[in-house]
Each structure stands twice: as C-alpha cells, then as structure tokens.
Amino acid sequence: MEKMEKNTDHASVTPNKAVMEVLSPENCDAVILDNGRTINNFIDNKIKELDSLDNEPFYVANLDSVFERHHRWLTNLPRVKPFYAVKCNNTPAVIQMLRTLDTGFDCASKGEIQMALSLGVTPDKIIYAHTTKPGFHIKYACAHGVDLMTFDNEAELLKISQCHAKAKLILRIIVDDSKSLIRLSSKFGARLDTVEKLLERAKELGLEVIGVSFHVGSGCTDSLVFKQAISDARHVFDLANLLGFQMTLLDIGGGFSGREDFQVKIEEFSEVINGALDKFFPPESGVQIIAEPGRYYVESAFTLVVNIIAKRVDMDHPDGEENSSNKMVYYINDGVYGSLNCLINDPAHTSVTPYLHKAVDSSKQRYWSVIWGPTCDSLDKIIENYWIPELEVGDWLLIDNMGAYSVSITTTFNGFEKAHIYPVVTAETWHALNLSHTNGIINE
Ligand SMILES: Cc1ncc(COP(=O)(O)O)c(C=O)c1O
Structure with a gap:
C-alpha cells in the first residue's frame, strides 16, 4: 500500500x-x-x-516502458527480431509504438491482421502464427499480402494449398513446455517423429516450407528448455533441406515474462538462446531468427x-x-x-x-x-x-x-x-x- x-x-x-x-x-x-x-502526476490529475x-x-x-523493453531486447538478443504477439494486448498505441520501433507482429486471426494493417503495419512484417486457421482467414491473409504462416498438421496443408498456395510456411514443432505456467504443446505443434511425413506432404502439394517455429509455453521458468528446442529445430531444418526445401527462418516463439519480479529475466534466457543459436544456427548459416514475445513487452x-x-x-x-x-x-x-x-x-x-x-x-x-x-x-x-x-x-x-x-x-x-x-x-x-x-x- x-x-x-x-x-x-x-x-x-x-x-x-x-x-x-x-x-x-x-x-x-x-x-x-x-x-x-x-506518470504519477498524470494519474493524480486523472x-x-x-x-x-x-x-x-x-x-x-x-509507452516508455515498452520502448525501454525493446532496447533491452535488442541488447540481449541482437540476432532475434521480435514479432510482437498482438493477442497479448492489442492497444493501438502499443502497436504504433512497436511499429515505429520496426518490430514485426504475430497475428492469430483475420481480425488481428486487419487491425495491424489498419495501423500501418506492412504485410511483410506479419506472421500469421496460428497452426489451425479458418479457411477464409487464410484467404484474407492471401488477399492482403500476408504470406508467412505456421502449420503443424496435414489438413492445414491441404487448406493452405487451396486458400494461399504461395504461402511461406513455418512448421511448428512440439517442444518441452513442462517448465511453463501456461502449456501449449498439448494443443499445437507436430511431434518430431511426424515432421518428415508432413514435409513430404507439403512437397507433394507444391507448398513452400521455409522454416520452423516452437513455443516453450507462456511464463517460462527455465531458460534451458530453449537449448533443446533450438537443437530440435536444427534437426527439422536438416530433414527439410534433404527434401529440397530452402530453409531460411527460425521462430523461437514467446514465453518471456514482462515482470521485474519474475524468477527468470530476459538476460538469463538470452545467455542460453544466444549460445544455442551460435551452435546450431551460426550467423554464417544465413538463417533469419525471429521470436513472438507478448508478455515481455507489455506486462509491466x-x-x-x-x-x-x-x-x-x-x-x-x-x-x-x-x-x-x-x-x-x-x-x-x-x-x-x-x-x-x-x-x-x-x-x-x-x-x-x-x-x-x-x-x-x-x-x-x-x-x-x-x-x-x-x-x-x-x-x-x-x-x-x-x-x-x-x-x-x-x-x-x-x-x-x-x-x-x-x-x-x-x-x-x-x-x-x-x-x-x-x-x-x-x-x-x-x-x-x-x-x-x-x-x-x-x-x-
Ligand atoms: C503462437 C503464440 N505466439 C506467441 C505467444 C505469446 O506468448 P508470450 O506472451 O508468453 O510471450 C502466444 C501466447 O499464447 C502464442 O500462442
């Protein structure tokens, strides 16, 4: 008090x-x-x-806090471009601020894509990061130049081939989410033993798979899970390369708390992530690295x-x-x-x-x-x-x-x-x- x-x-x-x-x-x-x-003056007056x-x-x-957090991100994860998860907080001023700071945006639906575009975000800065999408949302993305999207199952591949055949696809894999306060892997992600079949199906359908994504779960309490997840992603990259895909993008998802009193801070995550990236996706690999932080930017x-x-x-x-x-x-x-x-x-x-x-x-x-x-x-x-x-x-x-x-x-x-x-x-x-x-x- x-x-x-x-x-x-x-x-x-x-x-x-x-x-x-x-x-x-x-x-x-x-x-x-x-x-x-x-801000205290502002609150008093209001x-x-x-x-x-x-x-x-x-x-x-x-908004100063959002600005400072962005600089902290760039300092700690210089190789990882943040695509802010709009679902976490869709306040227009936040999106405007982040757009001005040149982040990308993770949108989960037609509505979020529409909102981001209406606020001046360009389609190339959007990833449609949902592995199970309504067909007409995919058609909307296609009509508005949003090409980057995730998938984790065969039915989705079929739908995408009908609604947006030129999409650039990111295969989301299951990773260990047991150390996170909100687990996501029971709902999303392909098991590692199924990815080869999925990639072959994508090939048959003439689709372009360009990368791998994962999400360790929201409110992650153990930075080490990123190490295994990035190593697993490397395995999928190798499989896809063998099948003839040009793999150019790794998406390491969200999971980073935005609270100062949380047990793991971005500095600790960065140490693990940067080390794993240097080992499995060194800069000379040419692979672009992105993430989908939500809480990190807006919680506090x-x-x-x-x-x-x-x-x-x-x-x-x-x-x-x-x-x-x-x-x-x-x-x-x-x-x-x-x-x-x-x-x-x-x-x-x-x-x-x-x-x-x-x-x-x-x-x-x-x-x-x-x-x-x-x-x-x-x-x-x-x-x-x-x-x-x-x-x-x-x-x-x-x-x-x-x-x-x-x-x-x-x-x-x-x-x-x-x-x-x-x-x-x-x-x-x-x-x-x-x-x-x-x-x-x-x-x-
Ligand atoms: C696909 C996806 N990306 C990003 C996020 C954002 O996660 P966080 O707020 O933990 O960073 C979520 C959250 O549920 C998500 O489902």
Whole structure:
C-alpha cells in the first residue's frame, strides 16, 4: 500500500502534433508528459478529473516502458527480431509504438491482421502464427499480402494449398513446455517423429516450407528448455533441406515474462538462446531468427486504477480469532470479468496486490479485508485475507503489471464497461523515437 507519492501538479494532456503523427495517427490518443511531468502526476490529475465525473476504472499505459523493453531486447538478443504477439494486448498505441520501433507482429486471426494493417503495419512484417486457421482467414491473409504462416498438421496443408498456395510456411514443432505456467504443446505443434511425413506432404502439394517455429509455453521458468528446442529445430531444418526445401527462418516463439519480479529475466534466457543459436544456427548459416514475445513487452507497462464503489463491515473474524477486528468488505468497479480476468484465466497471473493511491500513515491500524469485483457473481473476488488500513468508498487503488492478456480478454458482463486506456509517453522518449527515425536507425 501507500506506494505512490501524492502530487498535485497538472500534467499536460495535449499531445503535440509531431507525436500525434507518428505515435497516434488517428485512433491513438497518447499523452505526452513534458516539462518533467511523470506518470504519477498524470494519474493524480486523472483521478481528480474523474472524482468530479464518473469514477470509472482506467489503465495508464506507460509507452516508455515498452520502448525501454525493446532496447533491452535488442541488447540481449541482437540476432532475434521480435514479432510482437498482438493477442497479448492489442492497444493501438502499443502497436504504433512497436511499429515505429520496426518490430514485426504475430497475428492469430483475420481480425488481428486487419487491425495491424489498419495501423500501418506492412504485410511483410506479419506472421500469421496460428497452426489451425479458418479457411477464409487464410484467404484474407492471401488477399492482403500476408504470406508467412505456421502449420503443424496435414489438413492445414491441404487448406493452405487451396486458400494461399504461395504461402511461406513455418512448421511448428512440439517442444518441452513442462517448465511453463501456461502449456501449449498439448494443443499445437507436430511431434518430431511426424515432421518428415508432413514435409513430404507439403512437397507433394507444391507448398513452400521455409522454416520452423516452437513455443516453450507462456511464463517460462527455465531458460534451458530453449537449448533443446533450438537443437530440435536444427534437426527439422536438416530433414527439410534433404527434401529440397530452402530453409531460411527460425521462430523461437514467446514465453518471456514482462515482470521485474519474475524468477527468470530476459538476460538469463538470452545467455542460453544466444549460445544455442551460435551452435546450431551460426550467423554464417544465413538463417533469419525471429521470436513472438507478448508478455515481455507489455506486462509491466500497464497500471490499472480502480475505485471503491461500496463497503460493508462484517462481524465475523478470521480463523475464529474472537478478539480480532471486524472484517472489512470492499467492492471495486472492475473485476474478474473485466480487466482482472487474469485471476480466473491466466495461470501466470493468479493474484494482484492493489495499493492505495493516496498517502497513508503507515502506523495506521490494519484490518482483515476482502475486495470484490462489481458483478453479481461470487467468483468475482479480487483478494481476500488482505491486511490493510481502513479504506473508504471513493478511494482509488492502483494495480501494477496489468498489461498482459488483460485488455484483450475483458468482457462487459453485467453491463460494466471496459476500463479506458490512457497511453502516456515522456517527451524524452518521444524525442528519442524521432531521432531514431532521422538517423535511420529505425527503418520503415
Ligand atoms: C503462437 C503464440 N505466439 C506467441 C505467444 C505469446 O506468448 P508470450 O506472451 O508468453 O510471450 C502466444 C501466447 O499464447 C502464442 O500462442
């Protein structure tokens, strides 16, 4: 609790024209923090504004964080071009920022391809990374010049031969996902003992296979799984080369956490990945390496700000402690059917730690508390057994690390609207972006 300093300065909410042109052409409303103003200033002012209006929940999306993470990626994995997984968070300002930084994009459907294209992403920067696609989505990709796509089964090869015969195919293989919080290999990927047959079938159908992909699972806790996965990919490359395919692309998927408090950081993954790439796919092999990071870019960039809309004091006591305090019961205006869906959907994000926006005297008495979401469903619980100072209706709480698989999964169950997203960027970062462009560091 009481993590944010209280600051009453007014942040500028009027982006200058240059920033609007690159970061937010039409539909992104990024706010520029100039004159040293901070995100905390922005949140303070937004809360003041909302206090006199609707008290709706909102996100602040810190685009500086996305920018910094990108530089950290380039520093640690210089050979691996990131194709951001749009499914993780499809906020237009995030996509604009990454497009400006020249990343590629992993899209999972026609809808995501459509969105990326509408935000200025060019088709050659998109991989349609889904191994089981509806035929008409493949036709859409074909019609819009998106050629790169994954497969892991024979029926998909047949479908692709009918819907996009000139596609450039990436064979997704099963790898060890047992060290990840969300496992994917039970649903996607070809077993190693089936790949030869699949490649032969692709040959018969006249299709072009150009690479191999894998995903170690989301929220990977052991960097070593990448070593075996890259070695397995080498084996498939060799098989495919023997069959006459020109293999030019390796896609090492996602799985990297975006939280600073996660047990494995990108630096540790990089050590293993870079070593394995140098051994199995050295630079002189000419193979292009890409990845599909989602969480890594956005998880810590989004803070959710919620309001206490109701309060009850219950007379029951924790664990029969007769002399302890009453239980404080709070209801906030966002919950597990909204922004906090991770609590029921995401094994990599099963708890949150809300903290009070306003300053609190740390010596204040703490009460046994529970916080519920706003819907009429008892599954909609945010946190219980939480010992915090007494809160009041109207207080604002902040929840960090809310950027991954949140906004893209939110519902409006019970008629509660989705939290508004306010992307913010400092003037310094904006100038750095501009410089990157004028110096030709970023090629568009
Ligand atoms: C095919 C594919 N690529 C990339 C991702 C992104 O994974 P992460 O957010 O763990 O980086 C996912 C997540 O489910 C995925 O299914």
